[in-house]
Amino acid sequence: MASRLATSLAGIPLRNPVLAASGTFGYGREYAGLVPPACLGAVITKGTSLEPWPGNPPPRTVETVAGMLNAIGLENPGLAHLVEEDLPWLQSQGATVIVNVVGRCVDEYVEMAAALDRRREVAGLELNISCPNVDKGGMAFGSHPETAYALVRAVRRRTRLPLLVKLSPNVTDIVRVAERVRDAGADGLSAINTLVGMAIDLDSRRPVLGNVTGGLSGxxxxxxxxxxxxxxxAVGLPVLGMGGIWDWRDAAEFLMAGAxxxxxxxATFARPRAMLEIVAGLEEYLECRGLKNVSELVGEANPTFRASG
Ligand SMILES: Cc1cc2nc3c(=O)[nH]c(=O)nc-3n(C[C@H](O)[C@H](O)[C@H](O)COP(=O)(O)O)c2cc1C
Known part of the structure; x- marks a missing residue:
């Protein structure tokens, strides 16, 4: 019998609909003893750039009520390391891999996409145009519908891989950005990245984070x-929903909203096996409701989705 959880996202076949969010699972190695990457829908890698990036000065994280702030600044070992070390390892583990791509300018995103286009280990790309913690690149591209359009269009020309574009909530109208990203040829939307926030240390009377502001998640x-x-x-592209998912109930809400x-x-930082718990919880929920496949939940609560889908 076909698995109740088997599904697809923007043309990428998934074992189940629960993916590791970029930057919270590294390249999967550190978690492998607790979370076999093949048990996830897919691993979305840490944001990766052409050359290694050093990231922001510490402190880079701080806990908040019901969440955390991070200002990692996209530290990563770069494309060569990804290709030589991480992709072969992830493939040896049977993982479905989506590479999260970052760059300081359009050409860097394009070069990354072109370099990954021919790699069998890569199921898709997620363009990060929404990181709030870097000066150049990141949110600078995702804050304006037309810059987002130009970037996605340039990348689209250089890759046939399924292209997800990760959107920022720190904009006036996320739907307008999404519509232009769709017009530029994206296959799917990832939403949301973190919200800009900060914390102040009462002893030093200074901002806690080395970068002053960070991204709120959880x-x-x-x-x-x-x-x-x-x-x-309502935009008409498949959506990968994220932001504060803690248990299977949260995941089911996102699916019913249209993800x-x-x-x-x-959640993985608090409970390293949270994703596996969510997979098991969704499976049981589908069984109890007598649903044959998780796709039957998608958009169930959202009349707009049902109208456009
Ligand atoms: C420590 C940390 C690092 C992150 N790094 C990235 C990244 O490299 N690229 C990216 O697109 N999103 C990054 N994110 C954002 C997450 O992928 C996700 O969009 C966000 O945290 C909301 O989901 P959550 O509340 O389940 O954490 C990072 C988040 C955290 C907490």
Whole structure:
């Protein structure tokens, strides 16, 4: 019997709809003893650039009520390391891999996409145009519908891989950005990245984070993320929903709002096996409701999705 959880996202076949969110699972190696990467829908890698990036000065994280702030600044070992070390390892583990791509300018994104286009180990790309913690690149591209359009269009010309574009909630109208990303040829939307926030240390009387501001994630942002996914369901592209998913109930809400699949980030820091618990919880829920496949949940609560889907 076909698995109830087997599904697809923007043309990428998935064992189940639960993915590791970029930057919260590294390249999978550190978690392998607890979370076999083949048990996930897919591993979305840490944001990766052409050359290694050093990231921001410490402190880079701080806990908040119901979440955390991070200002890692996209530290990563670069494309060569990804290709020579991480992709072969992930493939040896049977993982489905989506590479999260970052760059400081359009050409860097394009070069990354072209270099990964022919690699069998890569199932798709997720363009990060929404990181709030870097000066150049990241959110600078995702904050304006037309710069987002130009970037996605340039990348689209250089790759046939399924292209997800990760959107920022730190904009006036996320739907407008999504529509231009769709017009530029994206295959799917990832939503949401973190919300800009900060914390101040009462002893030093200075901002806690070395970068002053950081990105808020975890349960605190779930209602914001869910509303974004709900609205994005009308754009007509499959949505990978994320932001504050803590357990299978949260995941089911995102699916019912219109997400084709979900990604889990901060919960993994608190409960390393959270993603596997969510997979098991969804499976049981589908069985109890007598549903044959998880796709029957997608958009169930959202009339806009049902109208456009
Ligand atoms: C420590 C940390 C590092 C992150 N790094 C990246 C990254 O490299 N690229 C990216 O697109 N998103 C990155 N994110 C954002 C997450 O992928 C996700 O969009 C966000 O945290 C919301 O999901 P969550 O509340 O389940 O963590 C990072 C988040 C955290 C907490």
């Amino acid at each position: 349960p605190a942002i779930k209602p914001v993320a869910l509303a974004a996914v709900w609205r994005l369901a 084709a699949a979900v990604a889990v980030g901060t």
